[in-house]
Amino acid sequence: MADDARFQRTTTVRQPRIALLWAAILTFPVLMMAAAFVGAHAHIGNIASTLSWILGPVLAGIQARPKIQQLAVDASPEGLRVGTKLVPRAKLKSALLRREGERTFVLLHGTSSFARIDVEVTGDEEADRLCSALKLDAKSTTAEFSVFQKTARKGAIVALTGIVATAIALGVGVSVGSQYGIPAALRIPALLVPILVLMGSLLLWNRTRTTKLRVGADGVVIRQGLGRANFYRHDSISEVRAEGREIVLVHPPDPPMRFHAGGAGKRKKDAKPDEGEQIAKSIVWRIEKAREAYRSLAGTTAAQGALVLERGARTTREWLDELRRVGEESNATFRSALLTRDQLLGIVESSSAAAKERLAAAVALRSNLTEDEKPRLRVAAERCALPELRERMVRVIDAPSEEELATALDEADADAPRAKRAS
Secondary structure, X not given: OOOOOOEEEXXXXXXXXXXXXXXXXHHHHHHHHHHHHOOOHHHHHHXXXXXXXXXXXXXXXXXXXXXXXXXXXXXXXXXXXXXXEEEEHHHEEEEEEEEEOOEEEEEEEEOOOOOEEEEEXXXXXXXXXXXXXXXOOOOOOOEEEEEEOOOOHHHHHHHHHHHHHHHHHHHHHHHHHHHOOOOHHHHHHHHHHHHHHXXXXXXXXXXXXXXXXXXXXXXEEEEEOOOOEEEEEHHHOOEXXXXXXXXXXXOOOOOOEEEEOOOOOOOOOOOOOOHHHHHHHHHHHHHHHHHHHHHHHHOOOOHHHHHHHOOOOOOHHHHHHHHHHHHHHOOOOOOOOOOOHHHHHHHHHOOOOOHHHHHHHHHHHHOOOOOOHHHHHHHHHHOOOXXXXXXXXXXXHHOOOHHHHHHHHHHHHHHHHHXXXXX
């Protein structure tokens, strides 16, 4: 280690074969266009079906055989250097721990679908150091996962309707084209329409059965299908565990919520954990790390802080002026200061403080924000799972006018009763 902010070692690195993956994906539309162009319209449905069945196993096979190398790894807040290649931090989205027998890896997900890097580490402590060096740990940022539920009947009906409609449209298009002798060059655009309908139906079906989990230091946001997002504070969750391929989240007094991490079929007794089980354990590990961060960042929000930052009967403009006065007096050395600068920063960074109090403290700090304090406010915003709070804190930090600050405060004040009920 060169310093505490870096992670450096030579280790095993696994990376996907991106070029090969995209070549396989792009083969599908190319072959479909070729089939339509050469006049194989009568068999285009069978060709599409065959290619669909082949493409899945081919992609899975390519992903199961990544490029494995021994490389020097250098991680810092600027990004990850693997050998001679630098992956900027902005292109890294999340980090997960994976166990494969006696080996431990940190799986780094990128912003694109297939961008992922597996870095082998010696254990949990080294995994934490790597995540911290990249600012991908639970105290620095959120992590988002896509899992599945088996209750999306409406989505399945929509998808089935789309598939049937596509088959009928393809059959009618081929029949009409052959009957009236329409040239192949003119038939291709018409045939693309039902194919796009089919793809849209499948995407909609997948979206309705997909659940998004956003995990932050303050709690977990769960959005099931096309429904509204619900926020659960960590102190309202009694247990998180992995059961096979399922993530079980217990939120009393509600029944346990179960999410499927992927994988199919039954696993043989004494067989190695499959991909779905590994993903489930990795997600549970990340949630547990976020729960640890919640407890360490909770602190003690003094009643004085809540009282000083409370809006009361003030108008928005009066509230804004009062918060600015609190921030200006926070630098005072005499005892009459309402709140010190450290106390205000503590409220902003507290994972247990109310969202409205955290935002009000950020507004109070804003007028005299130092270069050392600004990154702390940004990190406090980045680790919020609650999207409204994260977005408003960023707006407060970068607000170009008092109107922006007033709007953010008004929105937080209006949401306060709902946020209290949700927690």
